[in-house]
Amino acid sequence: MSEAVVTSTGEVMPDGLKGVVTDFSSDKQSFHTPWGKAMMWIFLLSDTFIFSCFLISYMTVRMSTADPWPNPSEVFALSFGGEPIPLILIAIMTFILITSSGTMALAVNMGYRKDKTKTFWLIVATAVLGASFVGMQAFEWTKLIVDEGVRPWSNPMGAAQFGSSFFMITGFHGMHVTGGVIYLLWVAFRVRAGVYERRGGNYEIVEIAGLYWHFVDLVWVFIFAFFYLW
Amino acid sequence: MASQEGHQEHPLKIYWIMWGALFVLSGFSYWTDFWDDGPLRTGAILLFMMLKAAGIVAIFMHMAWERLALQLAILLPPIFVIVFIAIMAIEGDYTFLTRIEFFGESDFVPQVPHH
Numbered sequence: 467m468s469e470a471v472v473t474s475t476g477e478v479m480p481d482g483l484k485g486v487v488t489d490f491s492s493d494k495q496s497f498h499t500p501w502g503k504a505m506m507w508i509f510l511l512s513d514t515f516i517f518s519c520f521l522i523s524y525m526t527v528r529m530s531t532a533d534p535w536p537n538p539s540e541v542f543a544l545s546f547g548g549e550p551i552p553l554i555l556i557a558i559m560t561f562i563l564i565t566s567s568g569t570m571a572l573a574v575n576m577g578y579r580k581d582k583t584k585t586f587w588l589i590v591a592t593a594v595l596g597a598s599f600v601g602m603q604a605f606e607w608t609k610l611i612v613d614e615g616v617r618p619w620s621n622p623m624g625a626a627q628f629g630s631s632f633f634m635i636t637g638f639h640g641m642h643v644t645g646g647v648i649y650l651l652w653v654a655f656r657v658r659a660g661v662y663e664r665r666g667g668n669y670e671i672v673e674i675a676g677l678y679w680h681f682v683d684l685v686w687v688f689i690f691a692f693f694y695l696w
Numbered sequence: 697m698a699s700q701e702g703h704q705e706h707p708l709k710i711y712w713i714m715w716g717a718l719f720v721l722s723g724f725s726y727w728t729d730f731w732d733d734g735p736l737r738t739g740a741i742l743l744f745m746m747l748k749a750a751g752i753v754a755i756f757m758h759m760a761w762e763r764l765a766l767q768l769a770i771l772l773p774p775i776f777v778i779v780f781i782a783i784m785a786i787e788g789d790y791t792f793l794t795r796i797e798f799f800g801e802s803d804f805v806p807q808v809p810h811h
Contacts, residue, residue, distance in 0.1 A: 488711045496769075499701065500701070500762070508770075510770075511774070513748075514774050514777075518780070522784050523783055525781070525784060525785065526785075529785065529788030530787075530792045532801065532802040535800065540809055553726065553729050561722060564718045568715040571711045572708070575705065575706070577803075578703065578704065587764060613810065622806070622807040623809055624804065625804075649713060671707070673704060673758070676756075678759055679751050680753075680756045680757045681757075684753065687752070691725065691744075692752070695729055
């Protein structure tokens with residue numbers, strides 16, 4: 467049975483669950499930043515480990531298979547009537563995601579300037595670019611499954627592990643983008659409704675949403691390098 | 697200079713430069729796809745990847761202007777992933793050698809993807 471404790475400075479520490487929180491926090495703040503931002507960073511750190519696990523398992527299966535690994539440059543080539551251009555769709559997707567990161571950075575900046583209209587439209591632009599990224603990914607998956615016969619357990623172009631790695635990694639990333647689009651639209655409409663304006667022009671939520679969005683772009687940088695280029 | 701807690705307002709110019717740099721670096725990344733395989737290409741892929749990642753985290757995510765306590769709390773733990781990579785690389789290599797030893801070379805005949 468825990469009891470309330472009086473410290474040497476004469477302070478009474480509460481017992482029970484409240485005491486646990488008081489003891490661990492000691493009523494002190496470690497990160498001098500809005501708590502939402504610190505929590506988003508910690509979430510992103512945990513997400514980093516999830517994507518690390520995906521990419522490391524991809525490395526392991528690619529190293530350990532005796533079958534030839536399909537050449538992503540050829541697999542993801544796309545023909546616009548003429549000769550197939552290597553990796554072109556992935557390159558376009560990369561540029562779209564970078565563009566969306568830029569519009570998001572500007573949205574955060576406009577939020578700090580308390581410019582409601584520009585913040586709203588820049589977030590909407592980011593969400594639209596994100597949605598088009600997911601659309602292209604859906605096209606890419608369809609092409610791979612229907613035309614090239616890639617399955618999580620086999621494919622005609624090489625090692626079976628190619629399919630499972632591809633669907634898990636890009637699928638999980640695409641899910642993050644989809645979630646991000648929904649999150650951004652929610653924030654955008656709250657910006658337009660004047661929710662943050664009424665909080666004395668406190669637009670830190672926009673920066674927190676921006677952190678998530680930039681992280682999605684960051685993960686794509688690694689997927690592009692390790693899965694598509696390597 | 698002391699600033700208000702959590703306030704990350706910076707000149708717009710920084711974002712335009714970073715945005716442009718990301719476009720150029722991504723162009724370089726795509727360019728490496730046309731190079732011949734080798735240590736030079738692998739090095740270039742990693743270099744452009746790290747530069748892009750650093751730019752996004754430092755500028756777009758404002759990590760460069762955060763307090764050192766937050767920077768260390770977030771940026772140090774992922775370094776341990778390198779240990780995990782090393783462990784799994786050893787494991788992958790061992791599995792590959794074992795497969796070659798017991799099952800022999802692959803007789804898989806790859807098909808060329810059609811577009």
